Amino acid sequence: MSPAIRVRPRRELAAARRRRAHRCWGHLVAAPLWPMHQANLGTLLRTCDAVGACLAVPPWRWVDEALARGNTLRQPSCVHRVGDPVRWLAAERASGAQVLGVELTDEAVRLADLPMARRRTIVVLGHEATGIPAEALDSLDAAVEIPMVGTGLSLNVAVAGSLVLYKLAGLT
Template sequence: MHGANLGTLLRTADAVGACLAVPKLPWVPEALARGNTLRRPTCVHWTGDQLTWLARQRDTGTQVVGVELTDESVRLADLPAARRRTVVVLGHEQTGIPPGGLDLLDVAVEIPMVGTGSSLNVAVAGSLVLYRLSGLL
């Protein structure tokens, strides 16, 4: 993920009252600091091993929503607002969510497109889903 995408996602998460969960890779703290244009402290959770963290979240009753095109994906417009704690999983813009992550999803959501591109920028896709889940759209 490009560092600018993290700043965009951080601001979107703040706008809908959510937290951002990210792995503590060497470049991530600096990218977050550079992209954070908010005037107050932000809510960031450090995940460590992503699949282990995600499995723990699911085991505690958190709903796990992945932004991914699968045979069972629901359209973004059909995704209901979250009624319980929810984690949104965003995959790599080119390779998507890895198979181990797909196995942990409760629901996959697709964002329909009519143009010639095959996917949206990860920050744009994540922002759309966060707003939909928040009930603000």
């Protein structure tokens, strides 16, 4: 008897995917602008590929090395370097982008209430130990919080970013 649930083979999955990476500077940009752990960058890169987002990171050598090591994708994803986070976020807002912080803040929008992104949206992710720096909070249009019921104070940043990116992309 064959099982009721069939796992789709790799060849079938590959045929259903894009042939090339999505266009650069799409309408979603994941921005872990103060990263600490290498592994989180590789995880976020894969989520960006899956939802059609770009990744914006600081122009640091260890970040490039971490992305090269963590990149298991068939096609290179679009990665951009941001030298001065606060100035870049201000420029994005001035040009009409929505800047959303993924952070545990007062008056944050809960993930379930977050609508799909209808315009260019920058998804700002905090430092793994200290969150989004105070000087960048004024650059946000709003914050999104992922409710938690456990004992931990927060989620892993790549998990939090991935959940928000999926919601904004309208894929969940």
